[in-house]
Amino acid sequence: MTIQPGQVGGAPAATATPVQATAVKATPREDRGVGGPIQRALYLLLLLGATFLFIFPFVWLVSASLKDRATVYNNEFFPAPLRFENYLTVFEIAPVANWFVNSVLVGVLAASAVTLSSALVAFGFAYFRFPYRNAVFGLVLATMMLPGAVTLIPTFLIWNALGQVNSPYFTPLWAGNLFASAFYIFLLRQFFLGLPRELFEAARVDGANPLRMWWSVALPLTRAALIVVFIFELKASWTELMKPLIFIRDIALFTLPRGLQSLVARFNPQTGGEGEFQFVMAASVIITVPMVIVFFLAQRYFVEGIATTGSKG
């Protein structure tokens, strides 16, 4: 049986069925030639120019990471001796390996926690009919407008009171995700709304527990949307700086962003550092590469996920 979720509430089916969506991309619908081949060539040329601007910083990053102290600030494209040893040195001068492991751990915990909890809450909003449902959902959406700064200090005090500041389990960096997140609730609710109710009625008549329905009927059918949420949060966690700044004290417990920030403080001459900026660049490559790999593995989910978010605005 083919199910086409996501058609309810103006949500396009794209994210729910990315395989089909990718196939659709090649249809002539995309081919909106306004004007002749000359115009199209002009557009291609402009886009290639933009491509250069978007790609160049990556190339520059890698190039700078292979320079030495004396040349890191020059504008030579190819460093004369390629100093690959920078990548080894950076692991010696700072606990980068620890940071990497910590980041992976925090990222996986944060993404798993938010995906499961948000899916649970989203299904609650999508499937059950209860009083004040829309009002409560409105409240969920309203919390998205709240700047993090408002809850920052009390949240710090809570984790501090629980003795979790500088915890080796990184609790303050991910445990808040156990309680779902407004944006993901919103996103996943759209997909659950797209599932035909009859699917659940059958299970219900058979006396299935609603939690079972959620786990074995709803979740498998929205797998693509769950992956979108997971990788969005993985990325968010991988790039988060403020939380580790507040909650982590030991250098060995830093995550990669916090660690990289500490390297900038140490090696950026402008802020009183030692001026070995090539190590900062090498660490920047180390923090970036995993995200690039995740992106290429999950590209269709990333792009379709973003596109879906916008069309629901």
Added chain:
Amino acid sequence: MTAANASASRRGRSRISHDTKWGFIFLLPWIFGFLVFTAGPMLASLFFSFTEYNGIQPPEFVGLDNYQALTTDRRIPLALTNTAIYAVLHVPLTMALALGLAMMLLRVGRASGLFRTIFYLPTITPTVAVGTLFLLMLSGNGIINQALGVFGINGPNWLTDATWVKPGIVIMSLWSLGSTVVIYFAALRNVPLELYEAARIDGANVWQQFRNITVPFISGALFFTLIVNTIASLQIFTEVFTMFFGAARSGPAQTSALFYVIYLFQQAFTDLDFGYASAMAWLLFAIILVITIIQLRLSRRFVYYEGDSG
């Protein structure tokens, strides 16, 4: 009430209570999180904003002193102005350039997929790494100024010259406009081609087609990105903190690169002035609320929704 009716309504009631019970169970994580990590902290933060509090001694009630101090602290208008300048440059530039790129993508057929991937790539780069990278590229003798030199432009020092620090940060922010491109591209693909054909037959020129067909049809996406990008830009922190707030804060840290959330962060976690930082947070919330409400009002007037859904 007839027996049948009564039994129906009893069934109805039990159905409702079954749904209510399970709805509540499914919502529990959010309810708990909302009470403990949103509503509770909001109340606490509001309370702290009327106190002198450093997290160690118990908070001491000082009335409106913190809010009073907001009006006399010269760094507040400075940080607000810096943040506003950044937002006013960043948001429209991001939207305009992203729309331009998305419209070009629409006209190059299958190649659009590859370009879209390339434009999106910078947005997945960790923000701290974006900061370090542009710290290098924006430096006085850096590659950006060398590129400008090719065109005979003598580039400023983007990292120390107070006039050019924010434009430099805006340039950095534009590298990450890929997600806005993806959103616009998806919206543009939903504009019915027939409308353009009809318009051409009626003699509408390219600008008229853009103004009267394209813009109304993607107005939902335009307002979504306007609101989201504005809220985000008013809270810019990570990249600027990375670039200018190291061991010793660099020159612009206390002047042209002092953004609102960074100043708030310093007040809270460097100076341990929780009361003042809380008052700052509520001021930021009020500003974001007002701007968002204005934008939502505008969107109600201008956004065209296909059909009545939306």
